[in-house]
Amino acid sequence: MTTVETDHSAPKSATHHALPDPGEAVPKLALPTVGVFFASLTAFVVSTVGYLNGWSPWWVTIPVNAAVTFVMFTVVHDASHYSISSTRWVNGLLGRLAWLFVGPVVAFPSFGYIHIQHHRHSNDDDQDPDTFASHGKWWQLPLRWSAVEYFYLRYYLPRARSRPVAEVAETLVMMALSVTGLIVAIVTGNLWALAVVFLFPQRIGLTILAWWFDWLPHHGLEDTQRTNRYRATRNRVGAEWVFTPVLLSQNYHLVHHLHPSVPFYRYLRTWKRNEEAYLERNAAISTVFGQQLNPDEFREWKELNGRLSKLLPVRMPARSSSPHGVLHRIPVASVDPITADSTMVTFAVPEELQDAFRFEPGQHVTVRTDLGGNGIRRNYSICAPATRAQLRIAVKHIPGGAFSSFVANELRAGDVLELMTPTGCFGTALHPLNRKHYVGLVAGSGITPVLSILATTLEVETESRFTLIYGNRTKESTMFRAELDRLEARYADRLEILHVLSGETLHTPELRGRIDRDKLNNWLTSTLSPASVDEWFICGPLDMTTAVHEVLTEHLVDSERMHLELFHGYGAAPVGDHEYDSATVTFKLSGQEYSYDLAPGDSILEGTLQVRADAPYACMGGACGTCRARLVDGKVEMDHNFALGQAELDAGYILTCQSHPTTPFVSVDFDG
DSSP states (O other): OOOOOOOOOOOSOTTSOOOOOOSOOOOSSOHHHHHHHHHHHHHHHHHHHHHHTTSSOHHHHHHHHHHHHHHHHHHHHHHHTTOSOSSHHHHHHHHHHHHTTTOTTSOHHHHHHHHHHHHHTTTOTTTOTTGGGTOSOTTTHHHHHTTHHHHHHHHHGGGGGGSOHHHHHHHHHHHHHHHHHHHHHHHTTOHHHHIIIIIHHHHHHHHHHIIIIIIHHHTTOOOOTTTOTTSSSOEEESOHHHHHHHTTTGGGHHHHHHSTTSOGGGHHHHHHHHHHHHHHTTOOEEETTOOEEOHHHHHHHHHHTTOOOOOOOOOOOOOOSSSSOOEEEEEEEEEEEEETTEEEEEEOOOGGGTTTTOOOTTOEEEEEEEETTEEEEEEEEBOSOTTSSOEEEEEEOOTTOHHHHHHHHTOOTTOEEEEEOOBOOOSOOOOTTOOOEEEEEEEGGGHHHHHHHHHHHHHHOTTOEEEEEEEESOSTTOTTHHHHHHHHHHTTTTEEEEEEESSOTTSOGGGBSOSOHHHHHHHHTTTTOGGGOSEEEEESOHHHHHHHHHHHHHTTOOGGGEEEEOSOOOOOOOTTSOOOOOEEEEEEETTEEEEEEEOTTOOHHHHHHHHOTTOOOSOSSSSSOTTEEEEEESOEEESOOSSOOHHHHHTTEEETTTEEESSSEEEEETTO
C-alpha cells in the first residue's frame, strides 16, 4: 500500500507578503491589442501605397514602416502568450498576420517556441536564445540586433527534429517564400521598392526591438530565470506618462516575465497591485536612465514621486463546507467534446450550494443518474482550477459503458444530474510562499485531477514550478491539449510539458512510445533527479502507476512524496479469504446516530446503506475515498486501500466499503 502525507508546515518566511495572482485574466478579446494591429496595418498600407504611387518620399515611408514592424511585434508577442484572446485561434490568426511585418523568414509558431524557451531560460548562456543581444563588444551589438533571424535559426534548426512536423514545415515554407519574393523583386527590377517598403524598415525595426525587448531589460543581470526570476529581468521606472506608451509597456518587462499571459497594456496595473510583494523579493529595478535601485531606494524614489500601491490577498482554494459527500440535484451548464472519445461536462451550481461544492485541487465528485430505472454512480475528478467558481468533469467514452454513452449521446445543457459534494485528497497542501518543484506523471484521462492540481498550484504558489509528463496515443486523442498549451504559454518559465505519444511515428524519438521504465530511468538520472523534485503526482492505468511507483521507489523517492490516484479499485475479497463474526455497528451521519447489527462478512458500508440509503459512496473498490469515515471505537480490517494516505490512517480514518469489524462493537463517524 502506498502511503501519502501532505506537508501542512508553513514556510519559514511567514512574515513576507504572499504574491497574489496578477488579477488580470486573459480577456475574451484584448481590444487595445487588436486596435494596435489595425492601426499599424492602416499605417503600413497608407505609407506603402503612398510611396508606390509617388505621393510619399522614401524618407517618410521607411520610418513609418519601421514603426509598423516595431509595433506589430507587440501583437506577435502577446499572441505567442495567448493573451490577445481566450479563444485560442484568434491568437494564432493575429500572431501570423502581424508576424508578416516582423520576421517572416521563420514561422510564427516557431517564434513562439523560441520565445517560450527565452522565458524558461532567461540569461542562461547555453539555453536562452536571446542572449545574443547582450553578448559581444559594444560596437558589435547593433549588428547583432539587426540579425535576429540568423541567431534564431541557429538556435531553432538543431532542435527542429524535436519540434512538431507542421511547425517545421511552416517555417520551411516561410523561408522559401521569403527567398522567392526577394528573387522575384530582383528579376523584375523592384528590389529598391521592396527595400524601401519592407527590407530597410524591417532591419531598423528589428534592431530597435532587440535593443528594447532584450538588451535593455536583461543586460548586466547575472541571475537566470531558474536561479532568481525576480532578477532575471528588470523594470525601468520613471516618466511612465511618456515611456509606457512609447515602449509599449516594456519598461515593466519584469511584470511580463512574472506573468506572461497579462496583456501588455496591463503591466503597470499588475505591478502596482503586487508591488510590495515584488520588493520583498528584491526585484531588479532601475530608473529610465539606468540607475539601479534596491527596494529601499525604490520606496524613497516612489515617495518622492508621490506614488501609491496596494496589495490584495491570495485567493486560496477552500474545502467543501459539507462534512461528507451529500447528493444534490445540479443542472448541467454545458456539454462539450474534448476529443473524439471524451466529453467535458460543466455544472451550473446554484448560488446557495456554492460553499458545499467548493473543492481543493485533486478532489472528485460522484455523479448519479437513473438510467432505465437502474441507478448508476460514477466517480469523476474535477478538472478545473480550485481558484475558479467553476465545476467541471471530463468523461472518457468507454465502449458499452452506460454512463459514458449517455453523456456522449444524450446529455444536454439544462439536464439535471445528482452530484455529490467533492471528496478525496489526491492533492497537497498549498502555500503562497512555497518554492517547490512538482512533477506529474499521467496517462490518458489521468490528466483530469492533475490538470486541476497543476493550474491551481501555479496560480497560488508563484515561486513553484511544475513538470508534466503526459502519455497518450496521438495528439488528437490528448485530452485538454489546447488548455495545456495555454497554461504553458501563461507560465512559460515555470511549466514544462512533455507529451509522450505511442501512436505518432514522427514524434520526437525520446518521447515516442509509452511512459515506461526506460524513459523513467532516463529522466530520473538527468532532468528529473529525485533530489530536485519535492512532490510527485501519478495518475493513469494501473500498470503505469504501478511501474512508476516501483521505479521511483528504486530511486529512493520517499513514499510520502508520492501521490497516487487510481480510478478503479478491486472488487470485494473472494469469499472464504476471511472469516468475520457479526458485530454491532454505530455510525454518525449528518449529525444523527444509528446502530445496527452487521451480518458476518458484510462491509460497514453495506450495512450502513440498509439504514441510510444516502450514505456517501461511489466506486465500492477502495479507490475513491468517498465512503471515508473516522473510526471512533473498535477495530476493523480493510480488504484494499488505494485512497487513504498514512496521515489519514494515523488519524483513524477508514474506507467503510472495505472495512470489516474484528471486534464485537464498532463505532464510525462519517461527519468527522
